[in-house]
Amino acid sequence: MTVANLLEFDRDALALFCEQLGEKRFRATQLFRWIHQKGASDFGKMSDLAKSLRDKLAGRATIASMPMLSEQASTDGTIKWLFDAGAGNAIETVFIPEDDRGTLCISSQAGCAVGCRFCSTGHQGFSRNLTTGEIIGQLWFAEHHLRKRLNLPEGQRVITNVVMMGMGEPLQNYSALLPALRMMLDDHGYGLSRRRVTVSTSGVVPMIERLRDDCPVALAVSLHAPNDALRDDLVPLNRKYPLHELLAACRGYLAKAPRDFITFEYCMLDGVNDTDAQARELLALVNDKHAGISCKFNLIPFNPFPESGLTRSPNERVTAFARVLQEGGLIATVRKTRGDDIDAACGQLAGEVQDRTNAKVRMTRAPVKVHRSGSDVAVAIAAGRAEDRQETNA
Ligand code: SF4
Numbered sequence: 398m399t400v401a402n403l404l405e406f407d408r409d410a411l412a413l414f415c416e417q418l419g420e421k422r423f424r425a426t427q428l429f430r431w432i433h434q435k436g437a438s439d440f441g442k443m444s445d446l447a448k449s450l451r452d453k454l455a456g457r458a459t460i461a462s463m464p465m466l467s468e469q470a471s472t473d474g475t476i477k478w479l480f481d482a483g484a485g486n487a488i489e490t491v492f493i494p495e496d497d498r499g500t501l502c503i504s505s506q507a508g509c510a511v512g513c514r515f516c517s518t519g520h521q522g523f524s525r526n527l528t529t530g531e532i533i534g535q536l537w538f539a540e541h542h543l544r545k546r547l548n549l550p551e552g553q554r555v556i557t558n559v560v561m562m563g564m565g566e567p568l569q570n571y572s573a574l575l576p577a578l579r580m581m582l583d584d585h586g587y588g589l590s591r592r593r594v595t596v597s598t599s600g601v602v603p604m605i606e607r608l609r610d611d612c613p614v615a616l617a618v619s620l621h622a623p624n625d626a627l628r629d630d631l632v633p634l635n636r637k638y639p640l641h642e643l644l645a646a647c648r649g650y651l652a653k654a655p656r657d658f659i660t661f662e663y664c665m666l667d668g669v670n671d672t673d674a675q676a677r678e679l680l681a682l683v684n685d686k687h688a689g690i691s692c693k694f695n696l697i698p699f700n701p702f703p704e705s706g707l708t709r710s711p712n713e714r715v716t717a718f719a720r721v722l723q724e725g726g727l728i729a730t731v732r733k734t735r736g737d738d739i740d741a742a743c744g745q746l747a748g749e750v751q752d753r754t755n756a757k758v759r760m761t762r763a764p765v766k767v768h769r770s771g772s773d774v775a776v777a778i779a780a781g782r783a784e785d786r787q788e789t790n791a
Contacts, residue, residue: 401458403432404530404537407576408583418453426585432460433533433586435551436541462534463488475736478539482507482531486524487749488564490535492543492556493735499543500558503535505574506565508750511599512760513619514631515664518564520704520760522752526570532577535563536587559589562597562617566634568604578612591615591655597662602638605646613653617660617695618643622670623678631670641688648690658691664699665710665718676721684725694722694729700740704760 406414412425427446431437438460440451463480466487470476476492486507493500509516510523536559543555559581561567567574574596580586581594596608597617605616622628628635635643647659661683665671683689696719699709710718715731722729 398457402530403428403458403460404462404534405528407529407579408585410576414458418450418457420450420453424450428454429583429585433537433580433583436537436544462538463531465538469739471736471739473735473738475739476543477736477739478535480531480535480538482525482527484524485749485751488527488531490539490563491736492539498557499555500560501536501539501556502560502563503532504563504565505532505561505567505570508752508754508756509565510569510754511566511632511634512754512756513599513621513633514760515621515666515699515705515707517700517702517705518750520702520756521750522754522756524750524753526573527565529573529576529580532573533580536581540587554587556587557589558593558595560595560597560617562595566599566601567596568598568601568608571604571607575611578614582612582614595660599632599634600638600643600646601634602642602646605650609650609653613650613655615656615660616647616650616654617662618647619664620661620679621664621666623675623682627670631666640682644682644688644690647692651691658693661692661694662697663694664697665715666699667708667710667714669707671710671714671718673717673721676718677725680722680725680727683727692727694719694727695732696729697732698734700734700737704757 401414403411403414408425408429411429412422415422415424415428424446428443431443431446437443440446440454440458443451463482466479466481468476468478474494478490479487480490482488488504488507490504491502493502505527506523507525507527508521508523509518511519513519536556540554540556544553547555549555561574578594578596581589582591591614593615595615595617597619598605599619608614608616619632620628621631622635625635625639628640638646651657651659663670663679679694683692696715698712698715699707701708719729719731
């Protein structure tokens with residue numbers, strides 16, 4: 398007999414499961430509350446369920462997140478967990494406490510097939526998609542583990558915000574992501590508002606459109622470049638969905654989005670995408686009267702790792718870049734780095750991935766060469782482009 402992990406089921410799927418056990422559908426709501434609101438994993442303790450149902454569940458179901466392999470706590474309160482995703486894969490989840498919120502950064506895949514040049518996960522390649530239960534299990538584990546540790550009274554939440562910004566491209570694992578998002582929003586589950594759940598994408602255009610129609614939460618887009626030539630190199634998915642298509646999808650998303658702007662993430666790379674001229678190019682891109690978009694910029698100091706061949710922009714360059722955007726009428730903030738001492742910052746999530754995509758070889762390139770034509774607007778990374786166009790345009 399197959400034993401079902403109930404973390405895999407949103408409330409509709411749980412109702413179906415209850416029906417299959419010969420129970421009324423409404424039992425699913427009780428069960429769902431026990432699992433997600435109270436963090437229960439022992440059916441024997443679910444006191445308002447009939448004993449007969451508890452006995453049935455004990456034989457046919459379980460409630461378990463991925464096994465936790467390690468926990469690291471930063472001096473600034475950030476916590477990073479490594480979870481065993483099986484077959485030699487490990488994924489990471491990060492909790493970032495702030496005065497007015499607790500944010501959980503969740504992974505959606507073991508590795509990532511997009512292969513962004515500045516991203517440690519991208520350099521490791523891709524192994525597999527996480528299941529719905531493995532995605533929501535990160536929130537289930539973190540919320541209830543922290544509640545116990547902090548000895549909070551029942552009902553008091555630790556995690557107020559979720560960002561799908563961990564390992565993986567969430568929109569390339571859409572069928573598992575969607576039920577997990579619904580469980581985050583469900584009032585019988587975590588009851589998070591749409592504004593407090595953010596999906597971050599490198600620009601999977603058709604799935605941005607699907608997400609808008611199925612479950613419009615806050616959207617962040619990894620932009621990282623003001624033109625296609627540079628973005629082709631930094632975010633290879635751009636070769637399939639270039640900037641004009643991406644911006645059109647973002648404009649379409651705003652029609653149903655819980656916020657009236659899109660957040661653009663922009664990783665600041667020394668000498669690659671951080672000049673004043675490139676900031677002005679960005680302004681022109683997003684302020685275009687036909688193709689422009691309501692947006693905010695989040696400038697991210699790069700966390701260098703040796704294989705990338707890239708370095709972090711100096712602080713004064715980041716400030717100057719932000720100023721150009723701000724003087725052009727945009728909101729541009731610089732992300733505070735958190736958890737530096739435990740490598741928990743953006744782009745550093747390493748985990749361990751049994752790569753099926755040969756990424757390490759594919760992404761080993763000659764050092765970055767920056768070409769400037771006339772002014773410092775045109776920037777290209779020379780090495781490896783032709784081969785990559787064939788391999789990554791999947
Ligand atoms: S930045 Fe995101 S989409 Fe790009 S390689 Fe890293 S995890 Fe994948």
